Amino acid sequence: MGENKTDVTPLIEIKNCTMEFPGVKALADVNFTLMPGECHALVGENGAGKSTLSKCITGENRMTKGELFVKGEQIKIPSYSVRESQSRGIAIVHQEFTLMSDMNGVENIFVGRYEKKHGLIDWKALDRRAQEMLDFLQCDINLHIPVKHLRTAERQIIQLAKALLDDPSIIIFDELTAVLQEKDIENIFRIIGLLKQKGIGIVYISHRLNEVFECCDSYTVLCDGRYINSGKVKDIDNGQLVKMIIGRELANVYPPVNEDLGEVILEVKNLTAPKAFRDISLQVRAGEVVGLAGLLGAGKTELVQAIFGNHKIVSGEVLVKGKPVHCRKPFQAIRLGMGLVPDERRTLGLNMKFDIKDNTTLPSMKLFRKMGIFQDHEAESKAAYEINEKMNLAYYSLWQNVKKLSGGNQQKIVIAKWLLRDTEIFLLDEPTRGIDIGAKFEIYQLIHELTKQKKAVILVSPEMEELIGLCNRIYIMYEGAIMDVVEGERKTQEVIINNLLGVNA
Ligand SMILES: Nc1ncnc2c1ncn2[C@@H]1O[C@H](COP(=O)(O)OP(=O)(O)OP(=O)(O)O)[C@@H](O)[C@H]1O
Ligand SMILES: [Mg+2]
Structure with a gap:
């Protein structure tokens, strides 16, 4: 909205937001401001509270304390809902996939808001609108097969199309690019450019800090649910940002490659x-x-x-x-x-119904038998505890369901479970996807240790630098x-x- 630069009202203003889940203070006194036409990076380690803050904006979470203003208007928190946030022009692409896998692209984009003509769903009109949306995004995706047959990046584009449907003025991308490859990410940056020109404000959550420098105007750093800092991206460099996020500097990100094969x-x-x-x-x-x-x-x-x-x-x-x-x-x-860390941890890597302990020890249950028959629960819990401590997992109990852990912490468990067994061949399919810079560093060290223990590792990664x-x-x-x-x-x-x-x- 270039025309009235003088007196610009923020699209979103959050003051002193505190969010408590039973037993967990996910946010404490956080401030956040999003201006029209800006792409605002929301960064921080796994579990820092980025997704939680996003959900306070969309009405999925009801903040325990604090104030929320949307386009200058104060929101009544007790009655705030997702529906209200949508009607106020707020959209989100979630970190987790939220599509219905058996429905096709068009159905997924319009689910819950099918347009009707004479009481019937006007599929032709929906097809046309969906296609226009894809044309705008410059993506060619088959919208008429169940989305489960589509590739991850294609499904991600469908989530994006769905979010753009109501012409939002505020859009939150929660790790939109975590599953994407360089080529697709460039396309996303191009789309962000188009959205910014329209005056749309974007909250951009990502662990790939180079993306922050490529496409964001401002940043806010959270750490353990606390507000650390915010400002203009042009005023900082990568090293400074890393330091704000993890509270220390990172020297050599990559350990030496083991040559003793x-x-x-x-x-x-x-x-x-x-x-x-x-x-x-x-x-x-x-x-x-x-x-x-x-x-x-x-x-x-x-x-x-x-x-x-x-x-x-x-x-x-x-x-x-x-x-x-x-x-x-x-x-x-x-x-x-062999041990596999699959690219889709939520569906393939973890059992979302189980707690941390059971997910960690699942492939190695047999190692914890007393006299060959009785399960030695104590030894099992101890092993699960030690390995997750080693992985620096952020959790409060081994008996906590994995569903509510932050994305990066879930990934650590998927890796930890293979370390418990005597795994010799590690098949790692994008093991650092969605993982914060500090934890990534730990995983690199871990891979290095595996090589020193003479393990064999296959590593799939979309990040060339990492390879x-x-x-x-x-x-x-x-x-x-x-x-x-x-x-x-x-x-x-x-x-x-x-x-x-x-x-x-
Ligand atoms: N529904 C919930 N119930 C209980 N605790 C929760 C819930 N949702 C999130 N948390 C906790 O709140 C904290 C912040 O989590 P959040 O998902 O916001 O982190 P994040 O910054 O998005 O991390 P990541 O980068 O790993 O996605 C974590 O400790 C998490 O376990
Ligand atoms: Mg998150």
């Missing part, structure tokens, strides 16, 4: 799965981190799932320490010493095939990017 632990020969990947051959040695790079749809997730016995293969073989193995189910892979920093070798996949393997001097962003796009360098 042992025998080949995992070998894949000419593995093929129709429509996913073909003729894949790779080796991982003891102490080695092998990276898998590739755009969305390159087949990386399917490949690690196949190695883990969770995706059908039609030809080729997997060998563990030279012996051919045929894992048709994950439990067989687990017996062979270059951690891997001995990087296999680059393009449309289901390996395009190239880079190591040594060829381990550079340029070579990888060219390969990702199918241009052999």
Whole structure:
């Protein structure tokens, strides 16, 4: 809204917001201001309270204390609701997926607000509007198949389209880009540019701090539910921001790559799965981190799932320490010493009905038997406690349901559970997705420790910097095939990017 710059009312103003859940003070005295046409980064470690604050704005959470003003008007907190926030022009794309997996794109975008003509749903009109929305977003997605068949990034775009439906003036992106690849993120930045031009205010939550510097105008830092600082992005650098977030400086983010490699632990020969990947051959040695790079749809997730016995293969073989193995189910892979950290932790990595302890010890229950039959609950809890402490998990009880943990803390548990077992082959599919910078650092250290203990690691990551920093070798996949393997001097962003796009360098 360039025309009236002189006296601009904030879109959102929060004063002294406190939010208490039973037993947890998630926010204490937080202030936050969002101006029209700005993209405002809301940053902080896992569990800092970013999602909680967002939900106070959308009416999903009712703040315990404090004041909320939307476009200058004070909100009556006791009666504030999601419906009211929507009618005031507030929209959110949640951190968790909220789509109905069996419904198609159009149904998901319009669910709950189908337009009717003569009492019937006017599907043609809905199709048209959905298509216009995708055209605006410049995305080509099949809107007529159940969304469960779509790729993660495509589902994310549908969530975005849904949020934009009512022409909001305030939109919250809670880790919108966590599941996206570089190419898609650029598209998001372009869309943010368009929204800003319209005077829309954006709350941008992300753990990828480079994104803050690329697309945000201002920032607010939270730490443990407390307000730390806010200001203009142009006035700070990356180091200063990291320091505000974790309260200390980070020197070398990546530990040295282990060069002392042992025998080949995992070998894949000419593995093929129709429509996913073909003729894949790779080796991982003891102490080695092998990276898998590739755009969305390159087949990386399917490949690690196949190695883990969770995706059908039609030809080729997997060998563990030279012996051919045929894992048709994950439990067989687990017996062979494999552990998988899947890319979708909420559906595949954790059982949301279970508590922290049970999720942590699930794959290693058998290790805690007394005389072979009785479950040794004490030993089990002790082991779960120790490993989660080591992971610096933010929790108050082992018997706390994992559902209410922040995203990054959930991810730590998915990793912790494999550390409890005698896992030798770690298949890590985007293990740092949605994880804050401090915890990422810890996971990098952990991967480094695994290599020192002569474990074999396959690492899938959309972040090239991460692959270059951690891997001995990087296999680059393009449309289901390996395009190239880079190591040594060829381990550079340029070579990888060219390969990702199918241009052999
Ligand atoms: N419904 C709830 N009930 C109880 N505690 C909750 C609930 N929702 C969040 N919390 C707690 O509030 C705190 C803040 O969580 P929140 O999800 O806002 O963090 P976040 O900054 O979004 O973290 P992340 O980056 O991991 O997503 C955490 O300690 C979390 O466990
Ligand atoms: Mg969150």
